Amino acid sequence: METGPETRAEGTVERPARRRGAVLAATRAAVGLLAVALILGVVAGRLWWAWWSPAMPGRVYDTVDGLAWYPDPLDPGFAHVFSGTAQFVVIGFAAGLLLGLLGGLVTRQRAIFGLVAVVVGSLLGLVITYRTGIAASPADPATLLGDAAAGDQLPGHLQVSGWTPYLAWPVGALFGFLVVMVSTMSSDRAAHRRAVDGGAVGDETGGASGSAADVEAEAPIETPAGEPGEPGEPGESGVSPDRSEPSPHP
Numbered sequence: 001m002e003t004g005p006e007t008r009a010e011g012t013v014e015r016p017a018r019r020r021g022a023v024l025a026a027t028r029a030a031v032g033l034l035a036v037a038l039i040l041g042v043v044a045g046r047l048w049w050a051w052w053s054p055a056m057p058g059r060v061y062d063t064v065d066g067l068a069w070y071p072d073p074l075d076p077g078f079a080h081v082f083s084g085t086a087q088f089v090v091i092g093f094a095a096g097l098l099l100g101l102l103g104g105l106v107t108r109q110r111a112i113f114g115l116v117a118v119v120v121g122s123l124l125g126l127v128i129t130y131r132t133g134i135a136a137s138p139a140d141p142a143t144l145l146g147d148a149a150a151g152d153q154l155p156g157h158l159q160v161s162g163w164t165p166y167l168a169w170p171v172g173a174l175f176g177f178l179v180v181m182v183s184t185m186s187s188d189r190a191a192h193r194r195a196v197d198g199g200a201v202g203d204e205t206g207g208a209s210g211s212a213a214d215v216e217a218e219a220p221i222e223t224p225a226g227e228p229g230e231p232g233e234p235g236e237s238g239v240s241p242d243r244s245e246p247s248p249h250p
Helices: 005-052 074-106 111-136 141-147 164-218
Strands: 057-063 066-071 153-155
Touching (some): 074 111, 111 164
C-alpha cells in the first residue's frame, strides 16, 4: 500500500510534535524532582538538628597556643560532637534513597535523563540539608574566641567531620535509582518472555489445527457400498453393464 504525499506530510508534522511533548514531559519531571529534593533537604536538615540537639556546653581555656574552646565535660562532649557526623550520614542516605526511588519511578522510560536529574537533585538536597542544620545550630565557638575570655562558657555547634559523609546523599540516591531500574528491567524481560512463550504456544496450536484440517480436506470421500454411482459411473460391481443386444445369427 503506497502512502500519498498527505500521509507523509502528517507523519513529518507529528514527529516534531511528539519530540516536543517528550522534552516537555522530561522537563516537568526534572523540575518536580528538584522541588522534591529541596523539600527533602529542608526536612532532613531539621531532623538532623532535632536529633543532635541540644548543643553540648563548653568552656574557653587559656592554652599555650592561645584561647581554645573545649566541651565540658570533655569526653562526652567530643562524643556528642562526632555523633552529628554519623547522624548526617544516616539522614542523608535515607533522604537520598527516597529521591532515587521517586526519580526512578518517574523517569524509568528515560533512564539517562533520570540519572542526571537524580544526581543533580541529590547534590541540591545535600547542600540544603547541611545549611538548614547548621543554621539551626549555635555558631562555631572558634569564631567567637576573639570576643571571649578564658573561663567563658560557649555552647558547641553542629558540624560534619571529613568529606566522605557528604557522599551519603548521592550514594543513597543512586542506590534507589538503580533498584528501580533493575526491577523495571526484570519485569519487562518477564513480560517479554511470557509474550514470546504465548506466541509460540499459539503457533503450535494453530499449526496442529491446520494440519488436522489439511488431512481432513485431503481425505477422499468414499461412496457407500451398494449405492449406484452417478450416471456414467460404474455400478456396484465396478464394471459397466453391457446393454448391447447380441446380433442375430444368420
